[in-house]
Amino acid sequence: MEEPLWSADAAGAVYRSRDPVRNLRLRVRIQRLTSAGPLLQQAPLPPPAGPRGPELLSLAARAAPGARRPPDEEEEAVVAWQEKLFSQFEVDLYQNESACQTPLDRQYHEEILKLEKAGGRKNYRIFTYTDHDRFTNLEEHCQKVTDSVHEVPSYLAERMATVRRRRQDRRPVEGSSLKSKVITWEPSEEFIKNNHVINTPVQTMYIMGDLGPYGKLGHREYEHVLCTIKVDSNGVITVKPDFTGTKGAYRIELDGEKRELWKYTIENASVQVQQEEEEREQRVFRDLYSRHKEYLSGLVGSEFEMPLPGTLRLFVNGEVVSAQGYEYDNLYIHFFLELPKCWSSPAFQQLSGVTQTCATKKVGWDNVAYFCYLFTLEMFFTQEDESEDSLPQWPVLYFEVLSLDFWQRYRVEGYGSLVLPASPGLHTLTIPTWRPVELGTVSELRRFFIGGSPELEDLTYIRIPTSFKGERLSRLGFRTKTTGSVTFRLHCLQQSKAFLETSALRQRMQSVLDRLGGFSQQSSVYNVLEAFQRARRRMQEARKSLPQDLISTSASTVHQKQDL
Amino acid sequence: MAELHVIGQIVGASGFDESSLFCKWDIHAGSAWKLLAGRREGQTQVDDPQADDVAYWCHPIDVHFATKGLQGWPRLHLQVWHRDAFGRSALAGYGFCAVPARAGWHGVACGTWRPRGGPRQRLARRLLGGGPQLRRPGPALGAAERFRLRTEAAGTVHLQLAVLPRHFARYGVQS
């Protein structure tokens, strides 16, 4: 039965850890599967025979009696971070003093001699290349990504390889950068090399396997990368390929005549944090967060002004943004707010306003004047009569657009009105306007030369005049001319205790139900509560109608019983 | 108390006659509002656009307010200035806009105006640069005093603001 094996080119995984990276341990197991036959049954193997015997391990539970495997078919090693395990090739190479060129080589030479004296190395096929080795640099530099034969590493790759070797202090994320050093006017080559690529220092480690045939270890062409681990100073650990976990082993197929097949697994063998330690850590974090929360809420405080119960407070941050499309220049807007009945406003509230005079400029097809006039409106709505059928009337903003020119001629440019929106939120409204005209050319000429034009006496005529008390509004006979439009931006907020009660009730119900669980119970619990309340009320009413002596005798009998 | 976070940026400005613009901004709020974190004012870099007449600043705004009431909702005061080749600064426009009240991301286009002098001053401005400025910009120029001004329309400042209110629902406020 063959288990599915994954290709070793599977993508890596990224992990984050705040623990020091020296606690990282990986367990790598490697095993040969020959291509000729099916998976050979494994048997528990005898302990290592000679001084150079590899550390062997019995892998699977299936044990076939009598079947024996050659000793180098499988191996397991637990590797620590940047732990150097030598390959056969390196042992052969560094044993000779003459082959050592750099101080690193000489250091390896010493270590190998020590190992020889101690009885040989423990690993056989699995070995590692650490960050300091030449292999790391070469590998990073020449890693091919496409299958093109002529692939050359891009200059970015070369740059990154150069930077990796530098150990720089990482600049703090929000450092107080001096003003004088914000811009580097003439960046040097070094600066360019470092800054145009990612310069967070990264340490790499390769776990390799020497997959040569039995007895022929130490040839470089049989070295394969089993796993690449990169750790950077942010605590980001990249493991490529990822830990095998439950998904099954990785396979490597060798080129060559025999096309041998090897499988290997990688596991995280770091010491797991103890349960108590983990809990202690969690508790520390929780304390820290709750203290932070208390500090923040201490800064913020807990008061907030509330309107009286039964009132709705309408708070509008308004802005007269612009006026566009008018005939004359130097426009200003005069507006006022009309509050219907049941509405009131605080004493300090100004219900009218006048903007500045603004000369227009051409934007696109229109002449636009920008006012940026901010105003705040605060109103209270009190529902006096609850049984009224009509819905509340909302306040109306009436405005007129006027122009005042150099010769102090003053003209009405337009009238318009705006009902405050009933829903909270951001409302950008563009209101078209009209102005009254008299038929005939004389009044238009007068308007042009002298200024002045028919005006409305009562601005509420724009909508429904306050003096109007009929059913049918007729404006027949009134002539107007369409002029430009005015844009208002209103941010409406509504505040009332009523919103609070419904939401609090909902929240209370929800918290009970969260403990109970399930939405189907919501209606049943509610029904039960309702029924209980009803029954209680009925009982109380019934009790009222009962004769008094009945109630008192029952109470006194209880009393007597207690005395006894 | 309720809290309000305003997180966004002043993206840039368009429609101004001059190039090489920068913007001085500050946030004003009423007495019921307290600034907990973030800078309340700042000045952007000077941008000299290569292609069109739009200046891009991308200046980040990140402020955290705590409030006891709704009065005095924060508002942004913007002043767009032009820096010429000699290093002098001249006013290009004033803009005022209210911080949106609804939670969410808002793209705000705030029109600007500048004080308009007499015809001689306007000619001088066209030829030499410079022009009248407000003596006391900002909160001193409240709604009550605006009618004294004569202004002319200038360009538009574009902002992207994300507003994150907290605990407003606890006090029955719906936005």
Added chain:
Amino acid sequence: MAAAGSPDVFLVAVSGQIESGQFPGFDDLYCKFCFVYGQDWVPTAGLEEGISQITSKSDAANSTLVWNFPIDITFKSTNPSGWPQIVVSVYGPDFFGNDVVRGYGAVHVPIMPGRHMRTIPMFVPESTSRLQKFTSWFTGRRPEFTDPRVVAQGEGREVTRVRSQGFVTISFNVVTKDMKKLGYEVTPSDMQNHSLVSVTEGIHNY
């Protein structure tokens, strides 16, 4: 791991990609991104920085360069102040073959959950004197920001003079957890429909 009772921290998970850039007149560009965030924020998973491949313009659409470089990071925080920003720097070769910077830009990660597209303008620092401009063009040593992260901050920028010369489009997919429980009103992404199309496009049309 979850504390009993109400949570103290909320999580923001951002995924997406740096899709493309528009740099009229420049070619063979690569970009690099990193995140800048406040003190109360900690990345819990994903990549904080990255560097893309080198890409060239297509023959058809003449000024768009496509990277489609993935972004994937999760943050944990107690306070929305210091909301993370992504800082993008774009580099490429100039006429003489030197590697110069073509633009810096920054934008806040969107606050509202859902899918968002942001087009950010890219600018480079510039010197005021013409002679310095010519020298830097000639030697290939253009002025650069000492630390690209300064683009995400407000301080220290009032003395800088920049020139904007391109745009980068980034798409974000934001998911937040526990913000509502902490009392923040976070509306879903259908709120976006009523606000303007990307502001820079609006400016462009203007």
